[in-house]
Amino acid sequence: MPVVTFIEHDGTQHQVDADEGMSVMEVAMKYDVPGIDADCGGSAVCGTCHCFVESSGELSAVDPTEESMLGLRPDRESNSRLSCQLRVSESTGDMTVRLPEFQM
Numbered sequence: 001m002p003v004v005t006f007i008e009h010d011g012t013q014h015q016v017d018a019d020e021g022m023s024v025m026e027v028a029m030k031y032d033v034p035g036i037d038a039d040c041g042g043s044a045v046c047g048t049c050h051c052f053v054e055s056s057g058e059l060s061a062v063d064p065t066e067e068s069m070l071g072l073r074p075d076r077e078s079n080s081r082l083s084c085q086l087r088v089s090e091s092t093g094d095m096t097v098r099l100p101e102f103q104m
């Protein structure tokens with residue numbers, strides 16, 4: 001079972017077991033990890049599940065919908081992703097994601 005480590009903006013860490021097939025956003029919701037709002041419920045249209053992927057195995061590519069939402073984030077970095085679009089799998093393996101100071 002892959003482990004996802006969430007690092008809040010203040011450095012607080014949450015290390016949780018993730019079921020394969022869940023999105024990183026769904027994992028955060030399941031374990032009440034603060035810092036992800038996910039207003040649209042995972043449809044890639046709100047951008048409030050932004051995270052920074054610090055380490056992982058292989059990730060799916062950013063598709064045009066995700067790209068357009070990430071483009072609206074002034075705090076975007078090269079490792080920015082929408083956590084609702086990242087599925088935990090054998091390929092992704094253990095992941096570490098940092099959360100922004102706030103979602104917008």
Ligand code: FES
Pocket residue numbers: 025037038039040041042043044045046047048049069082083084085
């Ligand atoms: Fe809305 Fe990810 S939950 S874009």
